[in-house]
Amino acid sequence: MNDFWDAGLTADAKRVGEAVAVAGAGTVDREVLAEVVALCAVAGEHLLVVGAPGTAKSEVVRRVAGQLGGRYFEYLLGRFTEPNELFGSVDLARLREGRVEYETGGMLPEAEIAFLDEVFLGSTAVLNTLLGLLNERVFRRGATVLASPLRVCVGAANGLPEDPALEAFADRFLARLFVEPVPDDRLEDLLEAGRRPAPALPEGPGLVGALDRLAAAARHCALDRVTPELATAVRRLRAAGIPLSDRRVVRSQRLVAAAATLDGRTSAASRDLWVLPLIAPTADAQALARNTLADLVGDAANAGLVYAAEELSRGPRARAARLARVGAGLLAEAAAADPESGATAGSATADLRLRLEATLREIDASFEPADLPEELAAVRTRLVEAVRP
Known part of the structure; x- marks a missing residue:
């Protein structure tokens, strides 16, 4: 049985x-966040990002949306946010005819990628309408019934809600990612990045069509071979005290299938189970999930999602894939800086040389x-050749 897609879908994944x-x-x-947004877009699931203000949540989602193309909607919710701020205002011409319909152009119901900051601060009216849109991809309000093209909605919050009603709403976001401030060992990188002017990213190639083809492929991804391992993983997670509803367990298969698809395969395997910590409800539960599943996902790797696969599996194969990509990127950067040098460090900038050496040290330490x-x-x-004097 051939587990790999045809050239067209392989090209889409690449x-x-x-x-x-x-x-x-x-x-x-923040590379993991960027990759998980794409994973959820292919899976057709929504993502909740939890982290303190100022941790670049919105910036990363905005950048991913810009690269993938399609209609993008972003909004910061508050206690007094009105539904028409998200979903559109009443169509006055229709209202004069006695029909309550809404003008949704440029609003959330017509978005393909959406980012809602402080998502739990929305009013009951906002959240109830949003719940139907997230669940069914259908916007219903008044006489307006609109099939929404929404691929993924990313909700952000500073913390998880304690209100049981909001917990039920949060459960509609299958994947969760907990974002911490940049660690101390990368503060120099953060400070240097903060000094540089904001980069002007090239315009995205417009990949909504590719996303749709990959999403369709994921829906047909064969899961039979991985079902026993998936069931074993869920049993372990529940035995470890991680609460997982039947709904979240069933829908986790979409993340597994999307991971396999973005790795260019028609059939999922145990190497794709690295996505399972994403469905654990808290940061502590996700850390426990990684440890609990360590032997099952040790062989995890993903050609398109190298950072996410490494972070969620902590496996050597995923780390090797990430280091190979980083090293190749740095070598390409050195070659571009001085094409005639063959990417020797003597012609590279001091900063680039330090990054080349740091990557080499990480490889040797790992x-x-x-x-x-x-x-x-x-x-x-x-x-080694590049850093040789």
């Missing part, structure tokens, strides 16, 4: 992966020479 990499480039420690995967070994050899 293009989406490259677009997300462009969106994540220049951010510090892998014994005999355990280096072939692709990473080749990149390491080129890095």
Whole structure:
């Protein structure tokens, strides 16, 4: 049985992966968020991002949306946000005819990618309307019934709600990602990035069509072979005390299928179970999920989602894939800086040389020479040549 897609879908997966990499480039420690947005868009599921203000949540989603293309809607909710601020105002011409319809152009019901900040601060009227839109991809208000083209809605909040009614609403976001401030060992990178002018990203290639083809492929991804491992994983998570409703368990298969699809395969395998920590409800539960599933996902890797696969699995194969991509990118940057040099460090900037050396050190700290995967070994050899005086 051939587990790989035809050339067209493989090209779609590669293009989406490259677009997300462009969106994540220049951010510090936010590549995982960019990749999980794309994963959820292909899975047809929504993402809740929890983190303190000022952790670049909206910036990353905005960059991903810009690269993927399509209609984008963003809004900061508050206690006094009116439904028409999200869903559109009453069509006055129709109202004079006695019909209550809404003008939705440029508003959330017609968006393909959406970001709603402080999502739990919405009023009951806002959240009830939003719930139907998220669940069914249909906007219903007054006499207006509109099929929404929404691929993914990213909701953001500073913390998880304690109100049981809001917890039920939060459950409609299958995937959760907890964003922390940039760690101390990367503060230099953060400060340097903050000094640079905001980069002008190239216009995205318009990949909504590719997303749709990949989403359709994910819906037909074969899950039979991974079902026993998935069931085992869920049993372990529940036994560890992680609460998972039947609905979240069933829908987790969409994330597994999307991960396989973005890796260019028609059939999911145990290597795709790295997505499961995303359905755990809290940051502590996600950390516990990673530890609980460590032996099941040790072989995890994903060609299009290298940062997310490594972060959620902490497996050596995923780390090797990420280091190979980072190293190849730095070597390309060095070659572009001085094409005639063959990417030697002598001609690279001091900052680039430091990054080349840091990547080489991370490779050597992570892998014994005999355990280096072939692709990473080749990149390491080129890095050694690049930093040689």
